[in-house]
Amino acid sequence: MSRFVPVDRDTAYLLPPSVDEWLPDDHLARFVVEVIEQLDLSDLTRQYAGRGSAAHHPAVLLGLLIYGYANGIHSSRKIERATYDSVAFRYVAANTHPDHDTLATFRRRFLKEVEALFVQVLVLAREMKLLKLGHIALDGTKIGASASKHKALSWAHANKIEAQLRREVQALLALAETSDRTALPDGMDVPAEIARREDRLSAITQAKAKIEQRAGERYQGEQQEFEGKQAKRKAQRDAGKKPRGKDPEPPQAGPKDGDQVNLTDEQSRIMPVSGGGFEQSYNAQAGVDTDTMMVITAHVTQACNDKREVVPTLKQIDTLPEALGTVHTLIADKGFFSQANVVACTQAGIEPLLAIKRQSHHEPLMERFASDPDAPQTTDAVVNMVHRLSTQVGKALYKLRKQTVEPVFGIIKRVMGWRQMSMRGLAKAQGEWNLVTMAWNIKRMHVLRAT
Structure with a gap:
């Protein structure tokens, strides 16, 4: 047997x-x-x-x-x-x-429809008693675009190649004029060579136009920021106070030599990535519930840093169904900190916990058990937030950030293996990020239901 x-x-x-x-x-x-x-x-x-x-x-x-x-x-x-x-x-x-x-x-x-389905999954999780909003940890991660950084064309290099191509076109035209008297190199087709360079010149012209457009948009933003700083310093002088530091320098109009556009996915950007170096990427943002590790908000941006991503997150939170509950606290690292972001959270009825400096990994023993400092008697939103971060409750809440949103990114990239967009363009990148985070949420709901 x-x-x-x-x-x-x-x-x-x-x-x-x-x-x-x-x-x-x-x-x-x-x-x-x-x-x-x-x-x-x-x-x-x-x-x-x-x-x-x-x-x-x-x-x-x-x-x-x-x-x-x-x-x-x-x-x-x-x-x-x-x-x-x-x-x-x-x-x-x-x-x-x-x-x-x-x-x-x-x-x-159906990428656009996936956004509504993403919210439906959250509502279903609430009905299954797997989700109730409270504290949200926000962070961003760089996701590779469906394009190579070697296909990026800078302003300086575009001008250099453009000048070279124009010289070659002139040389080819001169060869064409003398072709009846001078033998051409073997295998050279002058009209085809000229047409090939004209096509490249047309592509470079379009790329330069896009770089100039981006430079113009950047200049408008920098000019507004410059005028705001000037107005603030003028108000200090009018009040009899001496402004700190040097007067800000006005921004320079026009493209810079390093300004570039990617010829494969023009809406992606060269971004610094963890571990060093630069890659053609998008910046994917996620607001994660600290209790369940489910993604509550998700959007994609072209900005390299996270400074401007608090307001879009607040807008997404505001559109969530009331049945999901209320977000009480928004937790983020120092990359999200600015006075405007703190004020925006306060005005939205959400308590901000945005680090103002890099947090130490090993807090001294006595500081860890120190009593809470006295609350400041002020309405300044930043001062009140700094005090909140210095309390035992605030420290405990802020520590939740590392054990919620960062593991989610790690699992999505390592376990789910998603490190690069499958499609090109910001709108498609946004739709695919919604699809990825919805898949993560369903996967997470499966685990939560079992426990």
């Missing part, structure tokens, strides 16, 4: 197998299907005209994308292949096999 489990691949099933028997009851694929079945997909289904061959239902396509992103499979071709190779993907697809073109088209077509 054999002590091994029999292996038989030839005998046919006596009864047709059921997809419901393929997975354990607590499998993530089952939970993804359950969640999507409870979402209102009418904004998606009504966009199908009903002509031609039968289409795959949006619930199936969305489920495949969500389960794929949650498990580190982002390519539509790999998802199509997984509907044949993976039992879990077969379950989500109900044993159908949407091709990669269908999946890719669906993802591009």
Whole structure:
């Protein structure tokens, strides 16, 4: 008698197998299907005209994308292949096999609708008693664009290449005029060479126009900031006070030599990344609930730093359904700090805890157990926030930031394997970030329900 489990691949099933028997009851694929079945997909289904061959239902396509992103499979071709190779993907697809073109088209077509579905998932989590808003930790992470930094063209290099191409065009025209008297180099087609350089000159002209437009927008912002500083210093002088430091220098109009545009994805930007160096990237922002580690707000920006990302986050919080509860505190590191951001939080009825300097990893023993300082008698929002950060309660709340939003980014990048956008352009990057964070939230809900 054999002590091994029999292996038989030839005998046919006596009864047709059921997809419901393929997975354990607590499998993530089952939970993804359950969640999507409870979402209102009418904004998606009504966009199908009903002509031609039968289409795959949006619930199936969305489920495949969500389960794929949650498990580190982002390519539509790999998802199509997984509907044949993976039992879990077969379950989500109900044993159908949407091709990669269908999946890719669906993802591009309905990115805007995913934003509303993202909120629906949060509401569902609240109904399942898995989420109740309170404290939000905000941070940003650089996500690679679907473009190489080597395809970026700077203002100085564009001018250099433009001048070189114009010289070459003139030289080719001169060759064309003397071609009846002077033999051309073997293999040279003068009209084709001129046309190729004219095409490159046209592309460079368009790139320079975009750089000039960005420089103009930057100049307007810097000019407004300069005028504000000048007005503030004038008011101090009028009040008999001497302003500190040197007078600010007026901004310079026009592009700088280092200003650049990417020829593949012009809306992405060269950004510094952790570990050193620069990459063509977007800055993905996430506001994470400190109790559940679920992403509550998500947006993508072209700014390298996080200074201007508090206000967009507050606007997103303001649009959330009342059923989710109330956000009491917004926690962020020093990269988000500015007086305007502190005031904006206060005006929105949210207590800001924005670090004003880098926090020490090893707080001295006596400071850790020191009594809270006396509360300041002032209405200054920044002074009151600094006092709050110095209290035991404030310190405990701020410490939650590192154990909520940073692990979420780590899991999304390392476990879910999502480090680069699949599509180009800011709007598509925003839509894909919503899809990624929705996949994270459903994955997180699955864990929370089990515990």
